[in-house]
Amino acid sequence: MAEELVRQGIITTEVLEFLRACILARLNLAIAGPPRSGKRMLLHMLVDLVSGDGQILAVQNPDEPSLECKGITTLRANLQPEQGKHRIPRDYLLTLAPKMHPEGLLLDGVDGSEAVALLKLLLAMDGVWFSIIAESPKDALSRLENLVLLHGAELDTDMIRRILSTSLHLIIQLGKRGNGAPTIVSLTEVTEVERDAPVLRDIFVRQNMGLKETASRGLLRPTGIKPHFLDRMEMLGISIPEGIFIQPRSKKGAAS
Structure with missing residues (x-):
């Protein structure tokens, strides 16, 4: 799947390697x-980037289509149990995840009380x-902050923002x-x-979003900022070419 997304211009090979390193870390x-x-x-692409036979947990609602990827174990909520069975919401399933020691955990769509369990999970694993x-x-x-506050x-x-600033590393905006x-x-x-708010630092940004598909391909560019979590990757022995973070010179700058 990853190679197909590169072909379509959704992601570049450099950003793909960057995300692969993020998964490894x-x-x-x-x-x-x-x-x-x-x-x-x-989400499918991230699973494809996982190397080895590590277990990936996917916590889903009963009406959601399964994430049919190799290596995924699905924990499915039961919101309308039959007689004699208990209601099992997604937030309860999230509390079980750390005990299963997965390589990764997927939560497709945060829109309810599971936001509270997710915040705790970000601290726990x-x-x-x-x-x-x-x-x-x-x-x-x-x-995410409002969902946590809304659900009690x-x-x-201030505490929610501090938790997010220390436990959430990267936001991929589509x-x-x-x-x-x-x-x-x-x-x-x-x-x-x-x-009073987490600082957001753009590492890669797509330019010319309003142009036609053929003109917008390949314009996901580095900003020149290196993420702080590179230190963590280095400690784990995960290397990324330094060049992928170098901001390309504009045509005007190159000609001068």
Whole structure:
């Protein structure tokens, strides 16, 4: 699947290798985007990037189609149990995940009380990947924060933001091209809280989103900023070519 997304211009080979390193380092990742922007597609791709025979858990609602990828074990909620059976919501299943010691955990769509369990899970384990409807990385954090507050967590806003700033590493923002096709808009690092909010640092950003599909391919570019979690990767022996973070010179700059 990953190679096909490269062919379609949704992702570049450099960003693909960057995400492969993020998976190996078991970073916690959020996939954000508007409805029908390819969030499930990207979850499939992340699973494809997992090497070896590591177990991947997928926590899903009963009406969601299965993530049919090699190595996935699905824990499915039971929201309308038959007589004699118990109701099993997704937030309860999330509390079981750390005990199963998976290589990674997928949560496709955070939109309810499971947000509280997810916040705790981000502190308890690594390799958590979840998707959320949002128009930007900032919107994704705001929506997650509001869901946690709405569903009764005994945490104030400041604590929620500090948890997210230390336990969520990267937000992959999806959007749509001018022709409606899904694409990756940006990859943004989540860092320490400043002025009461987590600092967001764009690592890769797509340019010329409004152009036609053929004109917008290959324009997911580095910003020149290196993520702080490179230190973690180095400690784990995971190497990334330094060149992928170098911001390309503009044609105007190259000619001068």
